[in-house]
Amino acid sequence: xxxxxxxxxxxxxxxxxxxxxxxxxxxxxxxxxxxxxxxxxxxxxxxxxxxxxxxxxxxxxxxxxxxxxxxxxxxxxxxxxxxxxxxxxxxxxxxxxxxxxxxxxxxxxxxxxxxxxxxxxxxxxxxxxxxxxxxxxxxxxxxxxxxxxxxxxxxxxxxxxxxxxxxxxxxxxxxxxxxxxxxxxxxxxxxxxxxxxxxxxxxxxxxxxxxxxxxxxxxxxxxxxxxxxxxxxxxxxxxxxxxxxxxxxxxxxxxxxxxxxxxxxxxxxxxxxxxxxxxxxxxxxxxxxxxxxx
Numbered sequence: 001x002x003x004x005x006x007x008x009x010x011x012x013x014x015x016x017x018x019x020x021x022x023x024x025x026x027x028x029x030x031x032x033x034x035x036x037x038x039x040x041x042x043x044x045x046x047x048x049x050x051x052x053x054x055x056x057x058x059x060x061x062x063x064x065x066x067x068x069x070x071x072x073x074x075x076x077x078x079x080x081x082x083x084x085x086x087x088x089x090x091x092x093x094x095x096x097x098x099x100x101x102x103x104x105x106x107x108x109x110x111x112x113x114x115x116x117x118x119x120x121x122x123x124x125x126x127x128x129x130x131x132x133x134x135x136x137x138x139x140x141x142x143x144x145x146x147x148x149x150x151x152x153x154x155x156x157x158x159x160x161x162x163x164x165x166x167x168x169x170x171x172x173x174x175x176x177x178x179x180x181x182x183x184x185x186x187x188x189x190x191x192x193x194x195x196x197x198x199x200x201x202x203x204x205x206x207x208x209x210x211x212x213x214x215x216x217x218x219x220x221x222x223x224x225x226x227x228x229x230x231x232x233x234x235x236x237x238x239x240x241x242x243x244x245x246x247x248x249x250x251x252x253x254x255x256x257x258x259x260x261x262x263x264x265x266x267x268x269x270x271x272x273x274x275x276x277x278x279x280x281x282x283x284x285x286x287x288x289x290x291x292x293x294x
Contacts (some may be wrong), residue, residue: 025053032061056084063092068101083109087116095124114141118148125155142173146183153186162194169203180211188222192229199228217243221251228258237267249279256288268292 024047031040055078062071067094068089075081075089086109093102097252105113106120117140120285124133137143137152157165169187172179179187184207191200204223207213215223220243227236236255240247252275259268272289279285 001065001081021047021049021051021054025051025057028057028061032057032064035065037061037065037067046112052078052080052082056082056088059085059088063088066092066096068092068096068098083111083113083116084163086111087119089117090116091119091191094119094126095122099127101122110224112293114145117141121148122151125151128155128159130155130159130161145178146172146177146180150180150182150186153183154189157186157193157244160193162192162196165190166194166199179211179213181207181216181219182219184213184215185218185222188219188226192226193227195230197226197230197232197235214244217245217248217251218269220247221254224254228254231258231262233258233262233264233267234259237271240271246278249275249282249285250279253284253288256285260288260292263292265292 005042017245024043028040028043028047031037031043041058044054047054055074056064059071059074062068062074063265071092072091075085078085086105090102090105090109093099093105098167102120102123106116109116112192117136121136121140124136133152133155137148140148143149149168151167153168153172156162165186169179169190170181184203187203188200191197191203198255200223204215204219207215207219220239224236224239225238227233233255236258238257240251243251252271255271256268256275258264268289272292275282
């Protein structure tokens, strides 16, 4: 904790190493790690000859505490920068949804890292700029980061472009990138929006059989939604009852909602009874049931 950091700093001073630049940089980083930004700045100011490590540590400190104006001021004062300096600032803009600033920083960078490419892609994706995000993704020198593939798949799936999301999934596998649980959430959502139960079931089974990924509650929820939207009420109920863990309220409501749409009274009775037993204080369940029996 912070007390340990201060104790280490005191021991450094007592041992006579306080004036060593390498040690001074380490002290700054210790305070940054413990969130003591003002103390880190004080120690930074005491370094007589600051190097890239010193400046980058301070920029990182400001971005971590969301003082982006101070981080940018420090960047502008640096005698020279490197790709770490620019990337730290650019990623901070992206993470704080400052698209214009992230964009300006990215396109002014004389050198870009894979992290900066991914950050720019994510910034566009967060703001729904599909074409720009795809252009950045296509221009990225290395496409080995699963997070970028996931963002691309989820972005297109969420915006109703299921076929494109499925094509990206195929490309991902051709590139030799291993999908993870988030990848499959996105591709299952894509199946939901295209109304393809068959493709959804295929991907759901593929998770376990091909990649050893056991479906989470979220994966089951998406599949229940897919089945329910397609009128496969019996299949949705069967999947709900076959879940390897207790279903949450969202899952139960998903099936009940399908029962209401397709007027499946018997299924609604069974699922409603189970939902009321699990969540007796949830009034919305009773409302959905009343709509089914109305």
